[in-house]
Amino acid sequence: MKTYNIAVIKGDGIGPEIVNEAIKVLNSVGVVENIKFNYKEYLLGGAAYDAVGDPCPDETIKGCLESDAVLFGSIGGYKWESLPKEKRPESGLLKLRKELGLFANIRPAIIFDELVNASTLKPEIIKGVDLVVVRELTGGIYFGEPRYKDKEKAYNTMIYTREEVERIAHVAFKEAMKRNKKVTSIDKANVLEVSEFWREIVEEIAKEYPEVELNHMYVDNAAMQLIRNPKQFDVILTGNIFGDILSDEASMIVGSIGLLPSASIGGRVGLFEPIHGSAPDIAGEQKANPIATILSAAMMLEYLNELNAAKRIKDAIKKVLALGYRTPDLAEFDAKEVVNTSKMGDLIAKYV
Amino acid sequence: MKTYNIAVIKGDGIGPEIVNEAIKVLNSVGVVENIKFNYKEYLLGGAAYDAVGDPCPDETIKGCLESDAVLFGSIGGYKWESLPKEKRPESGLLKLRKELGLFANIRPAIIFDELVNASTLKPEIIKGVDLVVVRELTGGIYFGEPRYKDKEKAYNTMIYTREEVERIAHVAFKEAMKRNKKVTSIDKANVLEVSEFWREIVEEIAKEYPEVELNHMYVDNAAMQLIRNPKQFDVILTGNIFGDILSDEASMIVGSIGLLPSASIGGRVGLFEPIHGSAPDIAGEQKANPIATILSAAMMLEYLNELNAAKRIKDAIKKVLALGYRTPDLAEFDAKEVVNTSKMGDLIAKYV
Ligand SMILES: CC(C)[C@H](C(=O)O)[C@@H](O)C(=O)O
Ligand SMILES: CC(C)[C@H](C(=O)O)[C@@H](O)C(=O)O
Numbered sequence: 001m002k003t004y005n006i007a008v009i010k011g012d013g014i015g016p017e018i019v020n021e022a023i024k025v026l027n028s029v030g031v032v033e034n035i036k037f038n039y040k041e042y043l044l045g046g047a048a049y050d051a052v053g054d055p056c057p058d059e060t061i062k063g064c065l066e067s068d069a070v071l072f073g074s075i076g077g078y079k080w081e082s083l084p085k086e087k088r089p090e091s092g093l094l095k096l097r098k099e100l101g102l103f104a105n106i107r108p109a110i111i112f113d114e115l116v117n118a119s120t121l122k123p124e125i126i127k128g129v130d131l132v133v134v135r136e137l138t139g140g141i142y143f144g145e146p147r148y149k150d151k152e153k154a155y156n157t158m159i160y161t162r163e164e165v166e167r168i169a170h171v172a173f174k175e176a177m178k179r180n181k182k183v184t185s186i187d188k189a190n191v192l193e194v195s196e197f198w199r200e201i202v203e204e205i206a207k208e209y210p211e212v213e214l215n216h217m218y219v220d221n222a223a224m225q226l227i228r229n230p231k232q233f234d235v236i237l238t239g240n241i242f243g244d245i246l247s248d249e250a251s252m253i254v255g256s257i258g259l260l261p262s263a264s265i266g267g268r269v270g271l272f273e274p275i276h277g278s279a280p281d282i283a284g285e286q287k288a289n290p291i292a293t294i295l296s297a298a299m300m301l302e303y304l305n306e307l308n309a310a311k312r313i314k315d316a317i318k319k320v321l322a323l324g325y326r327t328p329d330l331a332e333f334d335a336k337e338v339v340n341t342s343k344m345g346d347l348i349a350k351y352v
Numbered sequence: 353m354k355t356y357n358i359a360v361i362k363g364d365g366i367g368p369e370i371v372n373e374a375i376k377v378l379n380s381v382g383v384v385e386n387i388k389f390n391y392k393e394y395l396l397g398g399a400a401y402d403a404v405g406d407p408c409p410d411e412t413i414k415g416c417l418e419s420d421a422v423l424f425g426s427i428g429g430y431k432w433e434s435l436p437k438e439k440r441p442e443s444g445l446l447k448l449r450k451e452l453g454l455f456a457n458i459r460p461a462i463i464f465d466e467l468v469n470a471s472t473l474k475p476e477i478i479k480g481v482d483l484v485v486v487r488e489l490t491g492g493i494y495f496g497e498p499r500y501k502d503k504e505k506a507y508n509t510m511i512y513t514r515e516e517v518e519r520i521a522h523v524a525f526k527e528a529m530k531r532n533k534k535v536t537s538i539d540k541a542n543v544l545e546v547s548e549f550w551r552e553i554v555e556e557i558a559k560e561y562p563e564v565e566l567n568h569m570y571v572d573n574a575a576m577q578l579i580r581n582p583k584q585f586d587v588i589l590t591g592n593i594f595g596d597i598l599s600d601e602a603s604m605i606v607g608s609i610g611l612l613p614s615a616s617i618g619g620r621v622g623l624f625e626p627i628h629g630s631a632p633d634i635a636g637e638q639k640a641n642p643i644a645t646i647l648s649a650a651m652m653l654e655y656l657n658e659l660n661a662a663k664r665i666k667d668a669i670k671k672v673l674a675l676g677y678r679t680p681d682l683a684e685f686d687a688k689e690v691v692n693t694s695k696m697g698d699l700i701a702k703y704v
Contacts, residue, residue, distance in 0.1 A: 090542040120579055125472045141510060147545050152514050154549030158493060159507035188593065190442045193499050197506030219593075223601040224609070227472055227579065241540065241571075245597060249575040257576070 003036040004304060007067035007269075009060070012046040012089060013278025014288035014341075015073025021290035021345030022071060022297040025313060028349035029301075033309040040067065044096060045075025045089035045278075055080075055092025061099045069300045070100075070271040073293060074278035098138050101267025103164070104171040105135040105243065106299075107275055109230075109250045112259060114321045118333045119255030121227070126254060131233040132179070133250055134172040135243025137264055139164045142240045158194050160239065165198055167266070169205035172237035176212045182234035183214050186222045186242050198239060219246070226250055251275055258289030258329045261296035263303060270303045272296040286340040289327040291317055294348055316351035320344070355388040356656060359419035359621075361412070364398040364432075364441060365630025366640035366693075367425025373642035373697030374423060374649040377665060380701035381653075385661040392419065396448060397427025397441035397630075407432075407444025413451045421652045422452075422623040425645060426630035450490050453619025455516070456523040457487040457595065458651075459627055461582075461602045464611060466673045470685045471607030473579070478606060483585040484531070485602055486524040487595025489616055491516045494592045510546050512591065517550055519618070521557035524589035528564045534586035535566050538574045538594050550591060571598070578602055603627055610641030610681045613648035615655060622655045624648040638692040641679040643669055646700055668703035672696070 008023070010016040026037050042060040049055045055075075064070045075089040085091060096102075109131050116123045144157030169185075176183045185202045187195035199216055206214040217225065219242045225232065226246065230253050238246055251260050257276050264271040274292030282288060294313060301310035324336025325347055331338045339347065360375070362368040378389050394412040401407045407427075416422045427441040437443060448454075461483050468475045496509035521537075528535045537554045539547035551568055558566040569577065571594045577584060578598065582605050590598055603612050609628050616623040626644030634640060646665060653662035676688025677699055683690045691699065 085548070088542070094543070120473050120477045120581075122472055122474055142543055144507065149545040149549050153511060154546045155496065155509050155511035156544045156546050157507050157509055159505060161505045162503070188596075190440070191446070191494055192508045193501040194506045194508050196437070197501050220596045220600040223575065223597045224604040227601065227604045229472075242597075244540075244572045245575045245594075248572040249579065249601065252576040252579045 001034050001036050003038060004068045005038045005040065005066070007064045007070045008039045008041045009044045009070060009072045010041065010047070011044055011073040011075040011278065012077050013074055013280040013283040015075065015278055017284070017286060017341050018274065018288050018290040018293040019071060019073040021341060022293040024345045025294050025349045025352060026297050029309045029312050029352045032312065032352060033306065035306060035309060044072070045092050046077050046080045048092060049080060049083070049087055049089065055087060055089050056095040061096065064096070064100055064269055064271070067269060069304060070269060071297060071300060072271055072273040074274065074276065076278045077280040079280070094142060097264060098143065100269060100271060101138065102264035102271055103136060103138045103266035104168055105137040105262060105264045106132060106175065107135065107247045107251070107260065107262045108132045109254045109260065111254050112256065112318070112321055115256050115259070115330065115333050118330060119253060121253055126230060129230045129254060131230065131236060131250065132175060133236045133238065133243060133247040134168065134175055135247055136164065136168040136239045140240030158192070158241070160194055160198055162201060165201040166205055169202045169237065171266070172235050173205060173209040173212050176235040177209065180234040181212045183212055184222070184233055184236050185214065185216050186219050186236060186238040186246065187216065188219050189216070190218060202237065222246055223249060226253055247275070256330060258327065259291045259295065261292055261299050263296070263299045265303065270300065272300040272303070286342055287328050288341050289329050290341050290345050294345070312352045313348070316348045319351045320347045353386050353388050355390060356420045357390045357392065357418070359416045359422045360391045360393045361396045361422060361424045362393065362399070363396055363425040363427040363630060364429050365426055365632040365635040367427065367630055369636070369638060369693045370626065370640050370642040370645040371423060371425040373693060374645040376697045377646050377668075377701045377704060378649050381661045381664050381704045384664065384704060385658065387658060387661060396424070397444050398429050398432045400444060401432060401435070401439055401441065407439060407441050408447040413448065416448070416452055416621055416623070419621055421656060422621060423649060423652060424623055424625040426626065426628065428630045429632040431632070446494060449616060450495065452621060452623060453490065454616035454623055455488060455490040455618035456520055457489040457614060457616045458484060458523075458527065459487065459599045459603070459612065459614045460484040461606045461612065463606050464608065464670070464673055467608050467611070467682060467685050470682060471605060473605055478582060481582045481606060483582065483588060483602065484527060485588045485590065485595060485599040486520065486527055487599055488516065488520040488591045492592030510544070510593070512546055512550055514553060517553040518557055521554045521589065523618070524587050525557060525561040525564050528587040529561065532586040533564045535564055536574070536585055536588050537566065537568050538571050538588060538590040538598065539568065540571050541568070542570060554589065574598055575601060578605055599627070608682060610679065611643045611647065613644055613651050615648070615651045617655065622652065624652040624655070638694055639680050640693050641681050642693050642697050646697070664704045665700070668700045671703045672699045
């Protein structure tokens with residue numbers, strides 16, 4: 001029997017509820033596939049601040065680094081919004097990404113046929129969309145120095161080094177090799193030096209992947225093209241802030257933000273989380289959709305090379321959606337039965 | 353008879369064709385409303401580089417500053433893409449904006465009832481959308497120093513000063529007072545110091561407009577909300593790069609990018625241009641839609657306080673669209689007759 005040590009970060013808001021369901025499903029698939037998961041919980045975000053006064057305690061970093069993978073829920077909430085920046089939940093998450101070396105964030109925008117009407121875009125525009133955003137996650141303007149603020153002015157620095165661009169470009173081209181062999185690199189090279197630099201290095205790396213078609217797109221045009229014709233994209237390669245904006249836009253295009261997972265990789269351990277936030281307004285009410293987190297657990301299994309187990313989870317989700325089970329967020333879309341968070345977890349666990 | 357001196361910059365690609373039609377319509381409305389326009393042409397962008405080796409000649413800056421308003425087409429094209437940055441058409445436009453002090457870019461996203469199907473979003477989502485993006489245009493990361501690039505790294509600086517944020521915030525709140533009294537300010541204050549600063553100053557300025565409701569939104573969330581429910585917005589206030597991305601996204605939401613005008617103001621002279629680009633692939637073919645430029649001319653008339661003349665143009669456009677005339681870009685959407693650029697100009701000129 002294979003054994004994996006999983007660091008579990010439930011976080012804030014709906015985090016605990018949705019992570020609990022992912023664990024339920026992991027345990028269920030573990031029985032079928034003969035895999036054992038040892039979970040150890042760590043604190044992050046508001047929960048960590050409340051407990052120990054630090055949104056990213058050293059123990060959390062250490063615990064994650066000692067595990068085989070990290071399963072993460074969500075952080076943040078109104079409660080912590082007026083804290084000084086370095087105490088806020090978001091700072092905790094940024095620090096964790098940096099300390100774990102998670103320089104690549106991978107967000108597939110998957111369309112579920114059953115939910116094609118959940119998008120505000122017309123079904124014929126989104127049917128068949130199959131794209132993934134590869135976002136640089138530990139560089140760019142998020143971490144750039146110098147950064148400064150006083151009463152009269154403030155600034156941040158959008159900076160990339162050769163090594164940072166090279167390694168994220170490799171992730172994107174490798175991803176493309178597993179998919180439709182097309183990379184669209186996003187920048188603002190008509191205005192920014194850092195984007196000109198980005199573009200040059202991406203071109204260099206592209207030479208190592210002659211089978212992959214590379215094109216470049218300005219970020220403003222990309223924001224349009226994602227709406228005009230999202231099918232044109234396969235792998236979207238972007239820096240940190242452009243990726244933050246475009247991956248959220250892409251997720252809204254496919255409609256059901258409660259369904260989309262993400263993987264952050266690059267260091268010695270990967271972190272897996274739903275793309276949605278902590279939804280403090282419905283926290284604790286068993287209304288949240290756990291599917292994005294359960295799919296994140298499936299991405300985690302792929303990362304651990306447990307491909308059968310991952311496939312079982314994905315198939316079980318399709319099955320449950322096809323049977324018409326929906327959490328309240330998707331009640332309008334061909335629901336046969338509306339179920340709560342825990343019941344949705346039970347159903348998926350049952351069908352794995 | 354009132355007389356206005358209009359600096360005309362036709363620019364590159366389809367620029368000359370579409371500006372010619374705007375002039376045709378201005379002349380026609382001038383006859384009815386007893387206004388005389390004196391036009392003087394100036395060079396910018398690729399056309400200026402080809403003629404005098406400089407994408408923004410001093411003569412153009414001087415000519416614009418001496419005029420009552422600037423009517424502008426579009427710049428750029430493949431032809432000039434491999435020039436060094438400071439020679440490229442885009443650099444010419446950025447320099448002109450800076451030299452004319454055009455710190456506020458105003459882009460209404462208007463829905464034309466006849467073209468509600470031209471969007472890839474569902475009609476019920478976009479029907480009734482009425483928003484305007486107020487984008488800071490001469491600061492932020494576009495102009496921030498230091499900026500740098502070598503073989504190993506590159507960076508740009510996103511910087512705002514108090515004065516820069518104050519003046520653009522005033523533009524947004526004043527705009528809101530003329531509209532639905534709601535401002536949504538976009539930033540990334542959970543990560544960036546420059547955004548925290550932006551948010552603080554916007555809050556200060558808001559106190560001077562107690563009737564206007566202010567809310568703040570992170571830029572990633574805004575990229576989602578524009579697709580999820582664009583009707584929630586009235587005035588969107590943003591910095592330069594976020595505004596570049598979000599205003600293009602907003603224009604695509606309403607569908608018909610060939611219809612949307614913009615005004616750049618703040619200095620002693622305003623500049624009016626369509627939001628679309630120079631479309632080099634169809635340049636010179638009389639296929640371009642001149643309506644965005646003609647509507648920009650209407651915004652110019654509003655700026656000159658010629659409100660009747662502006663209204664005549666807007667009504668004429670509505671009339672022509674209602675009659676079913678369409679340029680090729682909108683041929684699919686309830687066209688009764690597809691007409692070319694010049695014919696579209698004739699029709700609008702006729703109905704003013
Ligand atoms: C919470 C925030 C700091 C974070 C980011 O901007 O990276 C979030 O928006 C995300 O995309 O994971
Ligand atoms: C051409 C380019 C420099 C420009 C910008 O980014 O400002 C354009 O995209 C715009 O929005 O007017």
